[in-house]
Amino acid sequence: MKHYLSLSAFLFLVACSSGQRDSFTQTDDIRINQLGYYPNCPKTAVVEEGCLASTYRIENADGETVWENPASRKAVSPWSGKEREIIDFSNLTEPGDYVLRAGQYGTTLKITPHPLRKLALGAMKAFYYLRSGETLPAEYAGDWAREGAHPDTAVLVHASAATRERPENTVISSPGGWYDAGDSNKYVVNSGFSTGLLLTAWQMKPKHFGAYELNIPESGNPTPDMLDEILVNLRWMLTMQDLDGGVYHKLTNPNFEGFVMPTECRQPRYVVRKTTTATLDFAAALAQASRIYRQYPEYEYFAKEAEKAAVKAWQWAQKNPDIAYNQHGMNETFDPDIQTGGYEDREFSDEFFWAASELYFTTGRKNYLYSAATYARKNEYRFTTPNWNNVNGLAVMSWLIQGTFGFSPDTEVIFNQYMPSVLEYCDKYLAQVPNSCYQSPFGNEPFDFGWGCLSEQCCNRGITLLFAYQLTGDSKYLTGALQCADYLLGRNATGYCYVTGYGQKSPLHPHHRLSAADNVEAPVPGLLVGGPNPLQQDQVEGYPSRFPDESYIDHTDSYASNEIAINWNASLAAFIGWLDAEIK
Ligand code: 9MR
Ligand code: 9MR
Secondary structure, eight states: OHHHHHHHHHHHHHHHHTTSTTOOEEOSSEEOOTTOBOTTSOOEEEEOGGGOOSSEEEEOTTSOEEEEEOOSEEEEOTTTOOEEEEEEOTTOOSOEEEEEEETTEEEEEEEOSOTTHHHHHHHHHHHHHTBSSOOBOHHHHGGGOBOOOOOOSSEEEOGGGOOSSSOTTOEEOOOOOBOOBSSSOEEHHHHHHHHHHHHHHHHHSHHHHHTOOOOOGGGGSSSOHHHHHHHHHHHHHHTTBOTTSOBEEEEEOSSOOOSOOGGGOOSOOEEEEEOHHHHHHHHHHHHHHHHHHTTSGGGHHHHHHHHHHHHHHHHHHHHSTTOOOOHHHHHHHSSSOOOSOOOOOOOOHHHHHHHHHHHHHHHOOHHHHHHHHHHHHHTTTOOOOOBTTBOHHHHHHHHHHHHHTTOOTTHHHHHHHHHHHHHHHHHHHHTTGGGOTTSSSSSSSGGGOSTTHIIIIIIHHHHHHHHHHHHHOOHHHHHHHHHHHHHHTTOSSSOOOOBTTOSSSOOSSOBOHHHHHSSOSSOOTTOBBOOOOTTOTTOOTTOSOSSGGGOOOOOTTOHHHHBBBHHHHHHHHHHHHHHHHHOO
């Protein structure tokens, strides 16, 4: 008898490992982090209405049930009224490949020590694919190899930017940099924000980011790949400064191009209108870069140039403190009309605050400290999520970095003023988690959704939570950050892992001219899409619904929910990279 039993147990195991006994219907109605879970961190999954069950089960690779429990709670969508169940399997800590089952339905999932590492690198590598003016050989770009275009060595000065020294149609050279987004133009405001945010994360974890191997043409040189990649855009930015110190708002063709490869683009390229916002974002980003790059002898020359340019830009902005970009107004006065992205913003105090802060840290000159303090007070020391049109949060983060590392005593003044507001911000969102549908501090308010929300709200909130963790050592903030990542990577209302090329269900048709026109089936990988946006400005037909968190469509025409952009990828790379560095 004894013998018989063990034989049957043996047969059972064989049946399971060959997958016959426990077949299941794969569903994406069990929402998980599709890249995997850290062994020793909280783990939750969310089951959608169609798959609810009285208990849920997790099987290991041998088909053995290693975990079985009812849901830990129910959650009801504040928008659609849909009922969901939250499964908490945090106590399963053994790395492995599993199946999470709800009756006959199931989904595969992973527990593994570094589930986010590949994405962290991929999000940074993505910038290489967006390089403008360069030929990308297969050696570095793989399937996405392409011929260079938009050399931008003969760019026209638009009438809106004409001066005595550079009259209308003067030809200047402004090569390189990254394409901004789905379109092939280059915008200073967004560039300053993107490089600024990447370098913010860099400063928190220089060793970690310094070890990145991105397989880019500069990979063989002695300096870190991540700094080399960012330098591509910084060098371009330097060329956007006029002789008087002011900085052109953008380098653009008059109209958006069709969905063609850059080599097919025929429109002339212009530098357009110098603005206060572009000039101050330029000053901030280059001052910050100068301080970081000067630590490497190979970058010494660049660092000096960057500092000089930043100071000059600041001086221009002192004399021109309120020149907003107003494309409509500009087109009434000047020809040709310019119809591309506006990056319009009429509030300048946050840009002054950020630029003054970076210039102070880089030069040590007190006049910048006084300016920074003035603008900080004007902002009432209130932290706000960093965004291309509100860089107050970037400035605050720079103070937090200085304060954290105790670089100089007077950093305390502003640092201490802002600290409570940063924690208050984080606590507000953490308080939403226990009732949230997807167990995340992101995605519980309608305001969380909109154009670019996955970066501007989700990732940037995640980064803020990482700062709070750094400042307090309280692991609840780290957990909150990880929950933002979970949301992004599949535990959400659409079941998408919102980064091209990652996860079981990811965007295949981003609003991205390169991805659409390159004859490669898969989109350029590592790109975060804008995400759910109930305003649906693109009016594409077929959005699944107007509920804020479901208002997403994987359609090439959907620029309001499915475009990609450098500021959004900067958020992704900064957030996931830092998070990956933080969790041991
Ligand atoms: O492709 C453009 C995208 O980069 C912008 O974010 C978006 C909003 O300004 O506009 C897209 O271009 C569309 C244009 O606005 C209207 N005609 C169709 C263009 C391509 O879809
Ligand atoms: O990211 C920008 C978003 O906040 C704005 O609401 C939107 C409309 O003005 O424009 C977005 O930026 C686009 C830029 O203007 C042109 N390149 C594509 C950018 C991403 O959609």
